[in-house]
Amino acid sequence: xxxxxxxxxxxxxxxxxxxxxxxxxxxxxxxxxxxxxxxxxxxxxxxxxxxxxxxxxxxxxxxxxxxxxxxxxxxxxxxxxxxxxxxxxxxxxxxxxxxxxxxxxxxxxxxxxxxxxxxxxxxxxxxxxxxxxxxxxxxxxxxxxxxxxxxxxxxxxxxxxxxxxxxxxxxxxxxxxxxxxxxxxxxxxxxx
Amino acid sequence: xxxxxxxxxxxxxxxxxxxxxxxxxxxxxxxxxxxxxxxxxxxxxxxxxxxxxxxxxxxxxxxxxxxxxxxxxxxxxxxxxxxxxxxxxxxxxxxxxxxxxxxxxxxxxxxxxxxxxxxxxxxxxxxxxxxxxxxxxxxxxxxxxxxxxxxxxxxxxxxxxxxxxxxxxxxxxxxxxxxxxxxxxxxxxxxxxxxxxxxxxxxxxxxxxxxxxxxxxxxxxxxxxxxxxxxxxxxxxxxxxxxxxxxxxxxxxxxxxxxxxxxxxxxxxxxxxxxxxxxxxxxxxxxxxxxxxxxxxxxxxxxxxxxxxxxxxxxxxxxxxxxxxxxxxxxxxxxxxxxxxxxxxxxxxxxxxxxxxxxxxxxxxxxxxxxxxxxxxxxxxxxxxxxxxxxxxxxxxxxxxxxxxxxxxxxxxxxxxxxxxxxxxxxxxxxxxxxxxxxxxxxxxxxxxxxxxxxxxxxxxxxxxxxxxxxxxxxxxxxxxxxxxxxxxxxxxxxxxxxxxxxxxxxxxxxxxxxxxxxxxxxxxxxxxxxxxxxxxxxxxxxxxxxxxxxxxxxxxxxxxxxxxxxxxxxxxxxxxxxxxxxxxxxxxxxxxxxxxxxxxxxx
Numbered sequence: 034x035x036x037x038x039x040x041x042x043x044x045x046x047x048x049x050x051x052x053x054x055x056x057x058x059x060x061x062x063x064x065x066x067x068x069x070x071x072x073x074x075x076x077x078x079x080x081x082x083x084x085x086x087x088x089x090x091x092x093x094x095x096x097x098x099x100x101x102x103x104x105x106x107x108x109x110x111x112x113x114x115x116x117x118x119x120x121x122x123x124x125x126x127x128x129x130x131x132x133x134x135x136x137x138x139x140x141x142x143x144x145x146x147x148x149x150x151x152x153x154x155x156x157x158x159x160x161x162x163x164x165x166x167x168x169x170x171x172x173x174x175x176x177x178x179x180x181x182x183x184x185x186x187x188x189x190x191x192x193x194x195x196x197x198x199x200x201x202x203x204x205x206x207x208x209x210x211x212x213x214x215x216x217x218x219x220x221x222x223x224x225x
Numbered sequence: 226x227x228x229x230x231x232x233x234x235x236x237x238x239x240x241x242x243x244x245x246x247x248x249x250x251x252x253x254x255x256x257x258x259x260x261x262x263x264x265x266x267x268x269x270x271x272x273x274x275x276x277x278x279x280x281x282x283x284x285x286x287x288x289x290x291x292x293x294x295x296x297x298x299x300x301x302x303x304x305x306x307x308x309x310x311x312x313x314x315x316x317x318x319x320x321x322x323x324x325x326x327x328x329x330x331x332x333x334x335x336x337x338x339x340x341x342x343x344x345x346x347x348x349x350x351x352x353x354x355x356x357x358x359x360x361x362x363x364x365x366x367x368x369x370x371x372x373x374x375x376x377x378x379x380x381x382x383x384x385x386x387x388x389x390x391x392x393x394x395x396x397x398x399x400x401x402x403x404x405x406x407x408x409x410x411x412x413x414x415x416x417x418x419x420x421x422x423x424x425x426x427x428x429x430x431x432x433x434x435x436x437x438x439x440x441x442x443x444x445x446x447x448x449x450x451x452x453x454x455x456x457x458x459x460x461x462x463x464x465x466x467x468x469x470x471x472x473x474x475x476x477x478x479x480x481x482x483x484x485x486x487x488x489x490x491x492x493x494x495x496x497x498x499x500x501x502x503x504x505x506x507x508x509x510x511x512x513x514x515x516x517x518x519x520x521x522x523x524x525x526x527x528x529x530x531x532x533x534x535x536x537x538x539x540x541x542x543x544x545x546x547x548x549x550x551x552x553x554x555x556x557x558x559x560x561x562x563x564x565x566x567x568x569x570x571x572x573x574x575x576x577x578x579x580x581x582x583x584x585x586x587x588x589x590x591x592x593x594x595x596x597x598x599x600x601x602x603x604x605x606x607x608x609x610x611x612x613x614x615x616x617x618x619x620x621x622x623x624x625x626x627x628x629x630x631x632x633x634x635x636x637x638x639x640x641x642x643x644x645x646x647x648x649x650x651x652x653x654x655x656x657x658x659x660x661x662x663x664x665x666x667x668x669x670x671x672x673x674x675x676x677x678x679x680x681x682x683x684x685x686x687x688x689x690x691x692x693x694x695x696x697x698x699x700x701x702x703x704x705x706x707x708x709x710x711x712x713x714x715x716x717x718x719x720x721x722x723x724x725x726x727x728x729x730x731x732x733x734x735x736x737x738x739x740x741x742x743x744x745x746x747x748x749x750x751x752x753x754x755x756x757x758x759x760x761x762x763x764x765x766x767x768x769x770x771x772x773x774x775x776x777x778x779x780x781x782x783x784x785x786x787x788x789x790x791x792x793x794x795x796x797x798x799x800x801x802x803x804x805x806x807x808x809x810x811x812x813x814x815x816x817x818x819x820x821x822x823x824x825x826x827x828x829x
Contacts (some may be wrong), residue, residue, distance in 0.1 A: 046567065058398065060237060069364070070398040072238075072687070073340050074261055078599065079776055081567035095476040096364070096397040096469070099543035101556045113565070118557045135778050136565040141603050142772050142779030142798060144563040153560050 035066060035190040037090025039098040043117050044109025045134050047082045048178035053107065054085040056184055058200045060193045071096040082113055105190060108181050109166075110134050114207055115150050117155075125159050128186045128224070130179065162178040162224050169219045175209050178216035180191040185220020195221070226780070237401045239394040242365040243332065244269035245401070246372035247302040251409040252276060256287040258646065259675035260306030260542040263334035263393035268678070271687045275406075280678055280687050283646040284309035288316045288331065293782050295329040295385075296422060298413040300376055307335040307348045308612060312647065314351070316571075319424050320385045321355045322432040324439075326418075327411045328379035328386075330372065335391045338539040339514045341674075343593065343612060345538070347513035352387050352490035353520075356436050359387040359444055360452075361468040361487040365399045371452060371487060379410065382439050382446070387490065391512065393469040393539065444491045452487035455500055462549075463504025465497065465528065470510050470540055477542035477551070486517065494524050501526050508533075508549065509824035512540050543748060549675035569598050571776040572808035574740035575667055577714035578638075578773055579606040580812065582723045583664070585728060587636045590619040594640035595674045595742075598666050603773045607638070607658070612640070614647030620662040621655045633729045642672035642680040645695065649704070655733045656705040663728050664706075664735045666697060667714075669742040677745065701735045708734035715740055717815040743808055754809035755825045756802055761792065762821035763799040768821065769813040776806035777813060 042054045054070055061068050066200040068089040086098045100119045108114030108129040121127070129151065154161050164186060166179030180204075188198050199214060206213050237245065238621065243266050255278040257267045271278035281287035284305040291303035305313060310333045317331070333351070336342040352359035360375050362368040368390065375386040418539040420428050447453060459480045466474045467486035474483055484500040486492065501507045508531035509518040518530035534540070547553050569576050579599040582589060583606040591597055591607035592615060600607035609619050620637035627634060639648045644666050652664060672678040679685045684694035701709045708730060712723045720738070726735040741748050770779050780801045784794040792799075802813070804825050814822045 044564065048403040055233065055398075058236065062400070067400065071393055072396045072398075073392065074264075074396055079567035079674075080565075080570065082565040083683060094397075094472040095539045095542050096393055096399075096472065097539075099476075099541055101543075101554055112562055115560050115562055116565070119559050121557060123555075136563045137568055137601065137603075137773060137775075138563045140775065141773065142767070142781065143602075147562055150562075208824075 037092040038191070039102050040087040040105045040107065040119050040187070041098055041103040041117055042085040042087065042107045042109075042153070043113045044083055046080050046114065047223055048083075048109040049177070050083050050109055053180040053184050056088050056201060056205055057187065057191070058087055059205055060188070061191065063197055063201060064193055067091060067093045069093045069096040082116060083193070084117065086178075101119045105187060107144055107187050109180070109183065111150050112136070112146065115153050118154065121159055123158050126190055127159055127161045128183055129161060129163050130183060131163050132165070132167055134180075144223045164220070164223050170216055173212050173215040173219060175212035178209070178213050181213045181216040182220040185217035186224045187220075188217070189221055189224045229292040233402060234400050235403050236398055237365050238265065238398045239240055239362070239365045239368045239390055239398060240265035240396070240541055241269050242401045243372055243390070244273070245403060246369045247330075248273040248276060248378040249404050249406050250300060251407050252300045252302050253302070253409070253413075254291070254299045255279070255302040256290040257304030257332075258282070258284045258287055258309055259672050259678040260309050261303045261675055262336060262390070262392045263306045263309075263332055264678065266302070266332060266677045267687065270416070272301065278687055280680060282311040282681055285316060288313040288320070291329050291331070292316060292323070293318055295325045295327045296416065298409070298411040299327040300409040301327060301329045302332065303329065305334070306342065307333055308344065308348055310351055312613070317351065317385070318355045321357050321423055321436060322429055323422055324383035324415065324432075324435070325379055325385060327409055327413070327486040328376035328377060329376045330386045330388050333387060333389050334395050335389060337391055338390055343610065345513060347516060348387075348389055349489050349516040350514070356440055357385055357387050358382070358491065359389055360487055361389045361489045362394060363467075363469055363471045363485075364394060365396060366401045367452075368394060369401050370467045370569060371402070374452070382443055383435070384439055384519070384711055386797050388801070389468070391469055396552070419477065440491060444494075447488040448490055448495050448558070450488055450493070453493045453496055455486055456483040458482040458504065460504045461506070461814050463500060463507050464510055465500065465507060465521065467517065468509040468512070470512055473540050473542045473545055474510050477545045480652060485717075489516070491522055492517070494526075497521055497524070498526055499742075501528065509532055510540070510545055513537075551769045566601055567598060568601065568775055569595060569772065570743055571774050571806045572743040573809035574669055574714040574738065574742075575599060576604070576772055576774060577720060577810075577812045578665065578667060578738045579604045579718055580816070581717060581724055582606050582638070585724065587634055587728060588620070588623055590616040590623070590635065590637045592616040592637070592639040592643050594643055594667070596638060596640055599638070601773070603771045613643055614651055616656060617651030617664055621651065621658070621660045624660045624662045625658075625782040632661050632731050636665060636728060637662060638665045638667060638674075641666060641668040641670065641682045641697070644697070645681050649700070652701065652706070652733070652735070661731050662733060663730070664733065666735060666737045668697060668737050668739045670691045671742050671745060673742045673744070677742070697737055706735050709737065710734070711739050713739040713740055714738045715810050715812055717812060743810070753807070753808040755804045756809055756811070756822050757802050758802050758824040759821050759823050760799055762819050763794075764819050764821070765796045765798050765799070765800075766819070768816050768818070769800050772812055772816065774813065776803045777801070778803065
């Protein structure tokens, strides 16, 4: 029986969510699995909440993950992780960038960015792996590799050998490949 | 292993697969207007060799271009979003009469759930109303196969073919089998066929009979069309479904018998009748309207559907299971957190214009584009939004209803691409019928919301080749607008002066708010001079915060914190500018009265 799973990527438009989900999809496909990914373009990309669904297995029909069926949530922003709680189940693993981007109502002082957001997940027995993607990206010398830190942290849960993942990175990332690989490896350390 | 790098298969979105399929089918001419979720089809197709692709000014023109190319014998793809087909409906209904020479396929990309649209109309009704065949794939792999079949159908049955996708086909990626390009069979040449191409009543009456004959032949053809097929299974509950809903049914009821419909119109009624006879109960699962259900019932075949399945928004396996009383398990309740709607980018030129416009006591008729986001707080500077080009007609209509009281009360805002799409005729009407409204053209040099497609005012084609750029000022003058002013929307003060003068004018006037979209490649390359708050000077007045720029955040202060910063205890907070996000447009600098904003490098 081939492994199967559902990965939800979420964050704020412009954070590199589509690239992260694309690389993950390529790695799963290289293992001979079927996969489907669903995205939303257009208005949703203008700084709004963005989500990509990635499903893999022997044969994938629906391109959408049902509520309560996401095995992994990769959140590029803290509040966005909590927004997609209805997609999670008790065995879900959540990789979350501790970076906070205030939405308009918070930025204009009408609402407050809620404190202690991640306890909303941990109190439901959902495993949460918080990481500071930008600090790690700075350490490896390229601020734009935060998305690879998140993919690295996710990768330890997937049925893909590290070597194969690295091959995909080399093939699919056009520039700064050393820094991207370093970011990916730092991410792996967090969940290994 | 290595499926993804296989030579015969590629990881493609529905839109990429459609572009590839069109190329493989021998398409040589393609036209369309950008619109989510259809835009990437032409953006991909134009990269293939031996295909001429273009952005047309609107969907009606795109379809007319497609017809001309088909009359000349070329295979043609025409692309648009669902609401675009409304614009193209006039040529569509008569194209059904003329039929084709070269095959023509019209993509209608529908948007159930309205991810990026003003309505969620169900364009399957167009196939019935215009008497045209319509095909619907479920995923990218099927889109590839079915689009090629659509061209064969178009030529064999002398008909344009409608090809409907939805967001969850167009923007879904999956593995797709690819093939080689084949040439179209029809010789490309001028061939005059007046009885077929000149739809005067006498000819049209003859062609009306041809349509009846064609639809009759198609009705037999679809009975054995292989893409209409039955997945055998448990016969208690038999599903009839099509498009992406088929995938949801397979996921929700993997063991059930399913009749998958690929030809949404005409329907294979014999196949449906046979299927219905094999199962105890028939349930029709479809997104949006009960299109299949209504026609199946009209054919005297018993079924259920919309009495349980929602007729609004997208479906998914969960919704279908729940609607049909299946166990779905406990779902975690959503957490009440601040919403995150989309917003105009940091440095967006539209913001400066809306910041000013929001201060006038006027009705702001809006339109379709990034600038529709001016509706959202804190700017809240839009009072209507209907369809492409509607702003100008709406402002004029309000002007006429208000009569003398209308002076200085109505404004229309419209983007450059939208103005060319369908705003020009509205402006002609405004001048001809003596409006007092003001039209503001938000000219950012590009069709921005759909991801930067060139338009007739941009100065380049879809291929990036230089092209004529319409001089909007001269165009408006030629229409008869006597007062056409151009302002830089980043210049808040000048903008205010011009707005005051033109809004008050008792005749139609045009303001062109001219500054390029900050996401254009040449704008991204420009060196940025980010700004910063000089916290010592900031009084917490909140003026810059009310620009709604994503780079500016309100930082609340407690009395103790305020005191610590050397401020009055009653100061409730200060504004902070994110240097990473700021692109130095200077709008906040212009609105600040306390010299509390400066260039970042000047900050000590």
